[in-house]
Amino acid sequence: MAPGSSTGLLRHPTLAGDRPPETTSERLVLALRDVAKTYPNGRAALRDVNLTVPEGDFVFLVGPSGAGKTTLIKLLIRDELATAGQVLLDGQDLGRLPRRQVPRVRRKVGIVFQDYKLLPRKSVWENVAFALEVTGTPGRRIGPAVDRVLRLVGLAAQARQLPTQLSGGEQQRTAIARALVHDPRLIIADEPTGNLDPLISWEIIQLLLRINEMGTTVLMATHNAEVVTALRKRVVGLEDGRVVRDEVGGAYHRED
Amino acid sequence: MLTFVVFSVRRAWQGFWRNSLMSLAATATMILMLLLLAGFWIIQTGLNAGLQFIEQKVEVVADLNDNAPADQLLQVETTLRGMPQVASVTFVSKDQALQDFRARLKARGQEDLTGYLDTNPLPNTLEIKLKNPQDYGNVVDYLDGQPTVVSQVTPIQNLVNQVVTVTNFLRTVGVVVLILVGLTVLFIIVNTIRLAVFARAEEIEIMRLVGASDAFIRWPFIFEGAMVGLFGALITLVVLAVVATPLQEFMYGFFRVLPLQFGTLVVRDLTLLVVGAGVGLGVLGSYVSVRSYLIR
Numbered sequence A: 001m002a003p004g005s006s007t008g009l010l011r012h013p014t015l016a017g018d019r020p021p022e023t024t025s026e027r028l029v030l031a032l033r034d035v036a037k038t039y040p041n042g043r044a045a046l047r048d049v050n051l052t053v054p055e056g057d058f059v060f061l062v063g064p065s066g067a068g069k070t071t072l073i074k075l076l077i078r079d080e081l082a083t084a085g086q087v088l089l090d091g092q093d094l095g096r097l098p099r100r101q102v103p104r105v106r107r108k109v110g111i112v113f114q115d116y117k118l119l120p121r122k123s124v125w126e127n128v129a130f131a132l133e134v135t136g137t138p139g140r141r142i143g144p145a146v147d148r149v150l151r152l153v154g155l156a157a158q159a160r161q162l163p164t165q166l167s168g169g170e171q172q173r174t175a176i177a178r179a180l181v182h183d184p185r186l187i188i189a190d191e192p193t194g195n196l197d198p199l200i201s202w203e204i205i206q207l208l209l210r211i212n213e214m215g216t217t218v219l220m221a222t223h224n225a226e227v228v229t230a231l232r233k234r235v236v237g238l239e240d241g242r243v244v245r246d247e248v249g250g251a252y253h254r255e256d
Numbered sequence B: 001m002l003t004f005v006v007f008s009v010r011r012a013w014q015g016f017w018r019n020s021l022m023s024l025a026a027t028a029t030m031i032l033m034l035l036l037l038a039g040f041w042i043i044q045t046g047l048n049a050g051l052q053f054i055e056q057k058v059e060v061v062a063d064l065n066d067n068a069p070a071d072q073l074l075q076v077e078t079t080l081r082g083m084p085q086v087a088s089v090t091f092v093s094k095d096q097a098l099q100d101f102r103a104r105l106k107a108r109g110q111e112d113l114t115g116y117l118d119t120n121p122l123p124n125t126l127e128i129k130l131k132n133p134q135d136y137g138n139v140v141d142y143l144d145g146q147p148t149v150v151s152q153v154t155p156i157q158n159l160v161n162q163v164v165t166v167t168n169f170l171r172t173v174g175v176v177v178l179i180l181v182g183l184t185v186l187f188i189i190v191n192t193i194r195l196a197v198f199a200r201a202e203e204i205e206i207m208r209l210v211g212a213s214d215a216f217i218r219w220p221f222i223f224e225g226a227m228v229g230l231f232g233a234l235i236t237l238v239v240l241a242v243v244a245t246p247l248q249e250f251m252y253g254f255f256r257v258l259p260l261q262f263g264t265l266v267v268r269d270l271t272l273l274v275v276g277a278g279v280g281l282g283v284l285g286s287y288v289s290v291r292s293y294l295i296r
């Protein structure tokens, strides 16, 4: 593990003010407690992060470039380990998770990136089916599941096309379909509209909102001020590795 | 489990053909390396066979008394055949020895003067071949203890020591060269496969992100490595079969003294070597290459 700079005992007062309640009747999909992440090169990307996300929430993660949004997401899928504090995903402490169990826990999360990360030589259908194949889903269950999510994201007609034959928005919808096909508890999107023009961005956001209405928790890191301000959802602001605000119904910029 | 095996083999097959350029490069490297390995192995085997033949030329020769009693002579021969160090015992009569001597003179084109002799000066002899040329001690001791039958044992100590020193040296050189070639081949193949896997790092990353277990990531690559190895080995064997006849002529010409069954032995061992090394190195290369993407 990377050398930790924080002991986790020394707590700074959180700028966000109130801590979210420790016990709720709601089920928490995510809970971060006093999380810090220092990269091996000594760069402290996150400090004293406390954050809980109950089932069914829709959360925007905002903040300038370099604030630590991507780092936070990497901790949530255990691509990186926190240097201090606890990261709980669906009640499981990722820091104590044996390596062998990481793949199983990752299937609870569907992840979407700015650059789509599609396999260029596989068709839309194959890209989505891939996520099921490589996790050992029996073949007879793959077909119906892929068809279902492709209908959901509106790509049933493009199923046989290659990613290079699709627009950016269609590629991102393919990536969302792939993230959804496992029926995850949580969808995490890291700047999913970063490469898309405003109109297409709205389409992607609306798709994520619809997925959220169907019961899946969504956490989305974004730079898109217009969208965040318009939707008045929960907004978690990161700055320099710290949570600087956490408001329900917030705008992109702080409104004091 | 069956799903898993079917999945892995199918993905290996797809992986091989969809990345045909990389697969081709890896297979071509595999073929070149296997040819190199096979070439050195053939040389090494020929060298060993030649050295063994030379060592077998070393034999203990016992000159016999002309008037040795037949039953005692038989007794000596039986005892020798029963000794564990002895490979074969041949009785050469004095008439036979004279004929051989004349034949050798004639072959060299020298004048045969033996016709002027009124008696045959050559003794009857026993030629004793040893399994290991260095094990002459007991045999010579035994022969020295039979004065009624044996008149004289040719001293062979110096000859044996010289021959064995030279052959052992050549054997060691052969083994060292073969090991060096083997290591080079290992290094080059593993690195070629590492490049091929590197070209697909994104695919591996996606597999990890969607929650594929290590086994699902690793095994298709291992099967693919085995496929590269097997294809490479088969093509290598075809190439070797094409050059087999001229090569064999060369080998017999070069080493002169190869035993007759040499050809078939080489074919069997060489097939095992090429297929084993190809598949083994392909699997090893894939294993270590994928491993670096899994450990976290």
Ligand SMILES: Nc1ncnc2c1ncn2[C@@H]1O[C@H](COP(=O)(O)OP(=O)(O)O)[C@@H](O)[C@H]1O
Binding pocket: A039, A040, A041, A043, A044, A045, A063, A064, A065, A066, A067, A068, A069, A070, A071, A072
């Ligand atoms: N692998 C890494 N090693 C070292 N520093 C890193 C690494 N990844 C990110 N960082 C640093 O951590 C900080 C937060 O980065 P990141 O989480 O990518 O921010 P954001 O996604 O909000 O732009 C930045 O200063 C970045 O340079």
Ligand SMILES: [Mg+2]
Binding pocket: A069, A070, A071, A190
């Ligand atoms: Mg980022």
